[in-house]
Amino acid sequence: MSEARKRVLLVDDDPDLLRLIGLRLTAAGFDVAKAANGQSALSQVVVFRPHVVVTDLRMDGMDGMALFDALNERHPTLPVIIMTAHGTINDAVAATRRGVFGFVTKPVDKNELIEHISEAIRINGNTTVIPDKEEWRARIVTQSPLMEEVLGQAQRVAQNRASVFIGGESGTGKELLARAIHDLSPRAKGPFVAVNCSAIPENLLESELFGYRKGAFTGATRDHQGLFKAADGGTLFLDEVGDMPRSFQVKLLRALQEMKVRPVGATHDEPVDVRVISATHVDLEQAMAEGNFREDLYYRLNVVTLLLPPLVKRPEDIPLLAMHFLRELVSSYGDQVKGFSPEAMEALVNFQWPGNVRQLRNVVEQCVALSTTPLIPVTLVQRALREAPSSFPSLQEARDQFELNYLIRLLQMTRGNVTQAARLAKRNRTEFYRLLSRHGMNPAMFKGGGDAAGDAQPPS
Numbered sequence: 001m002s003e004a005r006k007r008v009l010l011v012d013d014d015p016d017l018l019r020l021i022g023l024r025l026t027a028a029g030f031d032v033a034k035a036a037n038g039q040s041a042l043s044q045v046v047v048f049r050p051h052v053v054v055t056d057l058r059m060d061g062m063d064g065m066a067l068f069d070a071l072n073e074r075h076p077t078l079p080v081i082i083m084t085a086h087g088t089i090n091d092a093v094a095a096t097r098r099g100v101f102g103f104v105t106k107p108v109d110k111n112e113l114i115e116h117i118s119e120a121i122r123i124n125g126n127t128t129v130i131p132d133k134e135e136w137r138a139r140i141v142t143q144s145p146l147m148e149e150v151l152g153q154a155q156r157v158a159q160n161r162a163s164v165f166i167g168g169e170s171g172t173g174k175e176l177l178a179r180a181i182h183d184l185s186p187r188a189k190g191p192f193v194a195v196n197c198s199a200i201p202e203n204l205l206e207s208e209l210f211g212y213r214k215g216a217f218t219g220a221t222r223d224h225q226g227l228f229k230a231a232d233g234g235t236l237f238l239d240e241v242g243d244m245p246r247s248f249q250v251k252l253l254r255a256l257q258e259m260k261v262r263p264v265g266a267t268h269d270e271p272v273d274v275r276v277i278s279a280t281h282v283d284l285e286q287a288m289a290e291g292n293f294r295e296d297l298y299y300r301l302n303v304v305t306l307l308l309p310p311l312v313k314r315p316e317d318i319p320l321l322a323m324h325f326l327r328e329l330v331s332s333y334g335d336q337v338k339g340f341s342p343e344a345m346e347a348l349v350n351f352q353w354p355g356n357v358r359q360l361r362n363v364v365e366q367c368v369a370l371s372t373t374p375l376i377p378v379t380l381v382q383r384a385l386r387e388a389p390s391s392f393p394s395l396q397e398a399r400d401q402f403e404l405n406y407l408i409r410l411l412q413m414t415r416g417n418v419t420q421a422a423r424l425a426k427r428n429r430t431e432f433y434r435l436l437s438r439h440g441m442n443p444a445m446f447k448g449g450g451d452a453a454g455d456a457q458p459p460s
Contacts, residue, residue: 006121007031009048011041011055011067012083017106021054024110030117038062042070046145050078052101052120054113057084068100075149079120083108136184139176141324144314150177150306157304158184163256165301166279168308171356174279175239177308182235187275190234195227198243198396205248207264210255216265228261228272236274241301242282243396246292253297276301282396290438311353311360318349321357325364333368340367343378351385404439416446 008030012018015036022032033048035041039062041055053071057064068080079101102116136158137151157164158181166174175194182192200208207216211226228236238244244252255261256276260269278301287293311318322340330337340348344367353359366384367376406425414420421443422432436443 005029005031006052006117007033007048007050008117009033009035009041009044009050009053011035011038011053011059011064013037013056013059017056021108021113025114025117028110028114038064038067038070041067042074045071045075045078046148049148052079052081052117054081054083054117057082065100072099074145075152078152081113081116081120083113137180140173140180141321142314142317143320144309144317146309146314147317150308151180153304153306154181155184157181157306159186161185161187161275162303163275163301164277164304164306166277166306166308168279168281169310169356170281171358172308172310173357174308175237177306178235178237178277178279181277182237182275185235185275187234191231192235192237193227193231194237194239196239196395198240198399202245202248205244206251209252210261211263213263213265216263220265224263226261226263228255228274229270231274232272234274236276238276238278238301240280240282240396241278242280242284242287242293246294249294249297253294253300256297256300278302292438311356315349318353318360319345321360322348322364325361326368329365329368336374337368337371337376338374339376340381341375341377344376344381347378347381347385400439403435404441407435407439407441411441411443411446414446416443418443 006029008025010018010022010025010032011034012021013036018034018036022034025032033044033050035044037059038055041053044050045053053067055064055067059067062070064082064084068082071078071080080099081102081104082100083104083106085106101120104113104116136155140147140151142148142151154164154177164178164181166177168174178194179192182188195209197205207224207226209227211224211229212220214220214223255272258269259273260271262269282293284293284298284302288295288298322345326337326339348360348363355362363381363384367380370384371377371380407421410421410424414424418429418432418436422429425432427435
């Protein structure tokens with residue numbers, strides 16, 4: 001790894017001063033981009049992705065504070081340093097209260113400015129040594145301003161051990177982002193352990209996460225350390241944590257609060273040292289309101305929230321991702337495919353992608369596998385898009401659909417008689433009503449006449 005040059009965006013409507021300060025910062029080892037006004041600066045931020053913005057306060061049109069307000073709204077983690085020849089104590093206090101990182105007066109002292117810039121970079125999580133080509137995020141292919149903002153926040157939070165919650169639709173790359181945070185963190189040399197909470201049966205969650213002792217239950221023929229211990233010294237990624245049964249949530253909360261786990265069958269706790277990153281496609285605030293997710297666990301997991309945008313909100317990434325996947329896949333399917341026809345690429349860009357990046361990769365793979373020409377034609381893309389599921393369901397989504405169909409069939413068979421349906425499902429009436437409520441189902445809809453559904457009222 002080599003030391004990466006830090007990027008500074010310099011904004012001033014005085015061309016001579018802009019050139020002079022730019023030369024001084026370049027000589028000090030910074031990459032410098034220059035903008036003559038605030039509007040130009042806002043455009044350059046997206047392309048140049050500066051670590052720090054240094055702007056004059058008094059400018060025609062958008063002044064320095066207006067530029068700061070616009071930047072703070074769009075890129076809240078980007079530090080801004082204000083320069084002014086008219087600086088007063090009141091100006092400085094007002095600016096710093098609003099979130100401006102620093103305030104220097106003109107004529108600008110070169111050393112003072114460099115010190116401010118270096119301090120801004122240090123405090124905002126930009127370490128002095130960054131992997132070549134930002135290696136920590138190399139798996140995340142993007143040129144989207146929305147994604148760059150998320151990655152900037154991820155870079156900042158990676159340096160501490162705060163719990164991170166990653167939200168977003170299925171297929172947006174939550175595990176990739178979790179792994180990137182791990183790779184940039186001080187725990188990078190430790191293990192990264194990912195677990196899909198919805199894929200583990202409820203009765204096995206405790207033993208899988210906390211481990212078990214030999215003889216703890218039938219089939220426990222040896223000690224098992226569990227995933228918390230497997231991640232000791234590193235990062236534990238709890239995917240689809242919103243699908244975790246409430247009965248286990250209190251046990252997880254205790255483990256996170258105390259950083260101790262008790263294996264099944266053990267008589268004492270064991271300390272663990274893990275950084276927890278969690279993710280889900282479920283709306284946890286709604287789940288809390290419905291009583292399906294503990295509020296105290298939510299706030300324990302959700303110290304910092306990162307929200308991944310869906311692919312439809314980052315269309316500039318679609319050509320980039322499509323070509324990235326194509327290059328990955330040609331080694332498996334032969335290297336005769338070189339790219340997409342313009343019409344084919346247009347079809348990809350205009351599609352809505354309910355399955356997000358995961359679905360895009362699936363479509364590209366189908367096109368590469370079937371293409372007989374160097375450029376994939378639009379007809380092949382259109383065929384793949386027609387045949388692709390609108391959104392490949394997650395395991396939990398598939399379970400929910402099965403559960404809904406199962407309940408419908410039960411209520412049709414019993415003509416809405418909840419007592420009989422619950423008996424067939426081997427559930428008590430209270431639990432059965434909870435299932436019906438979860439799916440928004442009213443047993444009276446299945447009433448077949450007479451008193452067949454006479455008990456179709458929730459128990460009091």
